[in-house]
Amino acid sequence: MARLPAQIIWQWIIGGVGVWFSLVLLCGCTPPVSHLTEAQAAAAAVAIPDQDLYLLGPEDAIEISVWKEPDLTKQLVVRPDGKITYPLIGELQAAGRTVKQLQEEILKRLEKFVTDAHVTVILLKAQNYKIYVTGKVNKPGDFLTGKPVNVMQAISMAGGLTPFASPGSIMVIRTIGGKEEAFPFNYKEVARGQFLEQNRMLLPGDVVVVP
DSSP: OOOOOHHHHHHHHHHHHHHHHHHHHHHHSOOOOOOOOHHHHHHHHHTSOOTTTOOOOTTOEEEEEETTEEEEEEEEEOOTTSEEEETTTEEEEOTTSOHHHHHHHHHHHHTTTSTTOOEEEEEEEOOSOEEEEEESBSSOEEEEOSSOOBHHHHHHHTTOBOTTOOTTSEEEEEEETTEEEEEEEOHHHHHTTOSGGGSOBOOTTOEEEEO
């Protein structure tokens, strides 16, 4: 059997290595990673509550667990009256307290029933801190912020003003004691760093109206 010239053999080897290396690069390439826009990332960051500061409110979902006591692990939703009902201790006030404060209160009440109880309270879903932006913004709607935001932040979450908006006539509508109050907000002034007191922190249920 005739032997092939060494030059041809080396050409085959080099060509095969090249094909193999190309396949490795093709198969091993990292798939494209989707990136949030800056506005989406900012909105996502706002939506994550700081559990050390966030005050629980109606509709918030929490989980309470006690180490080595599976029957005391419960997922609860804060009722409209701000209370929850928990085994052994009955009703207790949840609204207006942080997760840590609620945890301490449950531990205190459980002491007479469970020896050396280790209580953990976790915020599963923050439904209470919701604000609304309506009118001439790019994305009007309700926004679950999870923590306080100011008027400028709320407008940014709503995609900013449209070209037809009246930036000097924006109003914040707030219900206090069953009565509605209106607070003026001038976007242009605040954007220039003037009269910054207008850029108030919004409360749950506040409505930002952009005419």
